[in-house]
Amino acid sequence: MPELPEVETIRQGLEQRLTGRTITSLRIPPDRGKPVPVIKKMDESTFREGVVGARVEGVSRRGKYLVLHLDTNRMLVIHLRMTGALLFPEAPEDRFVRAIFSFDDGTEMRFTDVRKFGGLWLADDLSEVTTDLGPEPLSEGFTLASLAAAVAKRKAPVKSIILDQRRIAGIGNIYADEACFGAGIDPRRLGMTLSEEEVLALHASIRTALMAGLDHGGASFRDYRNTGGDVGSMQQHVKVFRRTGKPCYTCETVIERVKVGGRSTHFCPKCQR
Numbered sequence: 001m002p003e004l005p006e007v008e009t010i011r012q013g014l015e016q017r018l019t020g021r022t023i024t025s026l027r028i029p030p031d032r033g034k035p036v037p038v039i040k041k042m043d044e045s046t047f048r049e050g051v052v053g054a055r056v057e058g059v060s061r062r063g064k065y066l067v068l069h070l071d072t073n074r075m076l077v078i079h080l081r082m083t084g085a086l087l088f089p090e091a092p093e094d095r096f097v098r099a100i101f102s103f104d105d106g107t108e109m110r111f112t113d114v115r116k117f118g119g120l121w122l123a124d125d126l127s128e129v130t131t132d133l134g135p136e137p138l139s140e141g142f143t144l145a146s147l148a149a150a151v152a153k154r155k156a157p158v159k160s161i162i163l164d165q166r167r168i169a170g171i172g173n174i175y176a177d178e179a180c181f182g183a184g185i186d187p188r189r190l191g192m193t194l195s196e197e198e199v200l201a202l203h204a205s206i207r208t209a210l211m212a213g214l215d216h217g218g219a220s221f222r223d224y225r226n227t228g229g230d231v232g233s234m235q236q237h238v239k240v241f242r243r244t245g246k247p248c249y250t251c252e253t254v255i256e257r258v259k260v261g262g263r264s265t266h267f268c269p270k271c272q273r
């Protein structure tokens with residue numbers, strides 16, 4: 001699933017390609033297989049009326065949500081979930097295309113989604129789409145105090161806490177594992193057991209892991225592509241994620257995989273305590 005660095009990379013591509021452009025048409029290809037509406041909380045014709053003719057004034061991101069700000073004062077919100085992508089290159093239309101937006105300069109944006117978990121919303125405010133999200137981890141709002149409060153007295157594993165979008169927005173499985181490694185914390189540890197020093201280390205390592213992802217244009221373990229259809233390179237720079245059975249770069253101990261809160265979790269049993 002695209003996480004903060006991947007969604008932010010896509011946002012940058014969308015901003016460059018779409019700012020000032022007017023949506024001239026929307027095509028929703030027939031839904032093959034088990035039908036799942038790509039447009040959420042609204043019927044297709046109402047959505048179409050709301051977006052066609054609207055100009056994109058800017059593109060922002062909140063957690064893993066992409067927000068196209070329209071000149072009608074409404075927002076087109078996109079969540080890619082597991083396998084969604086927004087692609088611009090001319091490509092043969094495949095059966096996973098869920099929506100095609102055309103713009104006044106002739107460009108087309110295809111929303112492709114193999115698993116169909118992603119969606120499109122037209123809203124006046126992001127609160128219509130999602131429950132409250134925690135602070136953006138790369139913003140000043142993500143303070144040491146906010147992380148300390150998120151873990152304090154919690155009997156949940158540290159990994160589950162930092163994956164909770166209501167606590168911190170934008171972290172997923174890749175960067176949660178990398179952040180725990182960076183802080184030297186076993187991802188199964190309960191939040192309440194972290195010392196002040198460990199909270200400080202985790203706060204820094206969350207930011208370091210996400211910044212590394214951004215610097216490498218995101219991680220393409222499977223489906224992730226940027227708006228140009230290109231892969232990122234973060235998958236070549238991870239320390240533990242999907243390195244099960246390989247030696248730790250720091251101590252050469254074999255990286256292990258366990259389940260934490262139902263999620264595959266990778267860690268070094270020697271470096272992480």
Ligand SMILES: [Zn+2]
Nearest residue numbers: 248251268271
């Ligand atoms: Zn190690």
